[in-house]
Amino acid sequence: MSELTANQKYKESKTELSFKEWLKNEQDNGVLPDHETMFNYDGIEDELPKKKTTKKAKSSMLGLNILGIVAIGTLVYGLSQMSNANGE
Amino acid sequence: MIKKIRLDNEPTTLKVVVGTHREQKIWIKVADPTKPNTFYIKRFANVVGRKAFFINMPISPQVAKVIVYNAANGENRNDKSFKVLSIKTLPLQVKPLMSLSKKTISFVRFAEEFCQDAGFLPSSKEGATYKSNNGKFRIDYFDIIRSKGTNNIVGTPARISQLTGKIEVSAKAFRKYTIPMRMAILMHEFSHFYVNREPSDESEADINGLKIYFTRGYPKISAYNVFLNVFKRSPSMQNKDRYDKLDSFIREYKEKENE
Numbered sequence: 604m605s606e607l608t609a610n611q612k613y614k615e616s617k618t619e620l621s622f623k624e625w626l627k628n629e630q631d632n633g634v635l636p637d638h639e640t641m642f643n644y645d646g647i648e649d650e651l652p653k654k655k656t657t658k659k660a661k662s663s664m665l666g667l668n669i670l671g672i673v674a675i676g677t678l679v680y681g682l683s684q685m686s687n688a689n690g691e
Numbered sequence: 692m693i694k695k696i697r698l699d700n701e702p703t704t705l706k707v708v709v710g711t712h713r714e715q716k717i718w719i720k721v722a723d724p725t726k727p728n729t730f731y732i733k734r735f736a737n738v739v740g741r742k743a744f745f746i747n748m749p750i751s752p753q754v755a756k757v758i759v760y761n762a763a764n765g766e767n768r769n770d771k772s773f774k775v776l777s778i779k780t781l782p783l784q785v786k787p788l789m790s791l792s793k794k795t796i797s798f799v800r801f802a803e804e805f806c807q808d809a810g811f812l813p814s815s816k817e818g819a820t821y822k823s824n825n826g827k828f829r830i831d832y833f834d835i836i837r838s839k840g841t842n843n844i845v846g847t848p849a850r851i852s853q854l855t856g857k858i859e860v861s862a863k864a865f866r867k868y869t870i871p872m873r874m875a876i877l878m879h880e881f882s883h884f885y886v887n888r889e890p891s892d893e894s895e896a897d898i899n900g901l902k903i904y905f906t907r908g909y910p911k912i913s914a915y916n917v918f919l920n921v922f923k924r925s926p927s928m929q930n931k932d933r934y935d936k937l938d939s940f941i942r943e944y945k946e947k948e949n950e
Contacts, residue, residue: 609853610891622890626853641839641859642883643847644876645925646893646933650840 608648609640692759692768692775695724698751702783702908705746708776709759714739715773716762723752728810730869731755734912735762738773747783749908750803750870785908786948794827795903798881801828806865806873814862829857830877836861846924849876853891856884871904871913872920878903893929894936901940911941 609626618625626640641649696705709717717738723729732746748755759775760766791799801823805812809832813819818831836859838845848864851857858880865873878900883890886899901914918937922930 613891623854640853641850642853642880642891642893642896643845643850644879645845645847645921646927646929647845647847647925649845650838650843 692757692770693766694757694775694778696755696757696778696780698748698753698755698780700751700753703748703751704781704783705744705748705755705757706777706779706781707744707746707757707759708741708778709738709744709773710741710776711738711773717742717773718758718760718762719744719746720758721746721748722756722758723807724754724756725752726808726810728866729807732871732910732913733869734916741776747785747908747910749783749785750807783908785906787906788902788944789906791903791906794885795881797823797825798828798885799878799903799907801830802874802877802881803870805830806870806877809860809862809865809873812862818859831857831859832862832865833859834861835863848921849880851880851883853884868917868920869913871909872917874907874909875900875904875914875917894933897933897937898940901937901944905944911945914941 609629610622612629613622613625616625620628643649705721707719709719711717714737716735718733718735720733721731723731729752731748731751734744734746736742736744757778758766759773761770761772764770764772805821812821812832814832814834816834818833821830821832822828836845836847836850837843847861848868849858849860851859858877860877865876868876879896880900882896882899882903886903887895889895897918904914905911914937918934922934
């Protein structure tokens with residue numbers, strides 16, 4: 604389902620504020636994105652910034668996990684090498 | 692046929708009479724020969740026999756270059772397929788639709804100055820800024836307009852900030868438009884922020900913009916041309932509805948003019 608536009612949200616809010624005042628309040632309160640909203644002559648609404656996908660977040664977590672495993676492996680290997688050297 | 696006509700920057704209606712033996716698609720263009728990409732009209736009509744073209748010019752250059760040619764033959768000086776029977780300058784007569792407020796007059800003056808020079812004024816990727824003499828109005832002239840959200844190129848020729856009233860214009864679009872087409876767009880943008888009861892209403896901005904545009908005496912054909920030009924690239928039910936509303940508004944205005 605697509606997100607409501609600022610105009611649609613304004614109409615739904617049934618506020619007594621003017622559109623400009625309402626928009627400024629919503630942007631100041633972080634409810635609406637604070638990039639400057641424009642009326643385009645061709646009537647097409649501006650695109651919103653792209654959100655990061657969950658898939659990308661998962662893959663970066665996997666990267667961290669691999670890095671952690673390699674680091675622990677290296678530490679264990681280093682410690683065992685040291686204990687071997689001390690035992691000789 | 693190319694002819695230079697002295698207009699002395701005065702508001703004028705040019706009457707160009709063309710004759711043909713059989714149906715020919717005849718183009719008429721009026722340019723400022725001293726400025727690149729600066730046309731006061733670009734229009735055509737299918738002419739059979741004799742036809743008078745009336746070109747309203749609320750603003751005009753010192754000297755205008757009138758170019759008339761047959762679409763089938765291009766700008767050929769020895770074209771015998773048509774004849775320019777006469778070119779006359781008449782005083783511009785306008786039936787104003789409204790009395791313009793001080794603020795509107797001030798913006799119109801700024802917009803007309805910008806539109807007469809938009810064919811060659813520098814633009815940039817970040818937007819070259821132009822301000823009215825009173826400092827109240829601002830146009831940022833971009834090479835091309837990009838989405839504020841994604842930075843992708845967007846097709847709109849102009850837009851206005853909902854918060855500040857700052858107008859952004861695409862040089863790529865404006866350089867190919869005539870002066871009246873540029874004016875129709877800027878009057879629409881101005882109306883969104885300064886005239887509309889409902890600022891986000893596109894149709895209200897169209898009609899309010901046209902009221903100012905016709906009150907100044909700009910040609911009806913250029914109003915149609917700019918809307919059709921932009922809407923054909925952005926076909927939507929909203930834009931179809933906008934076109935129907937402005938078409939009936941222009942027809943009503945035409946009827947009032949003929950009363």
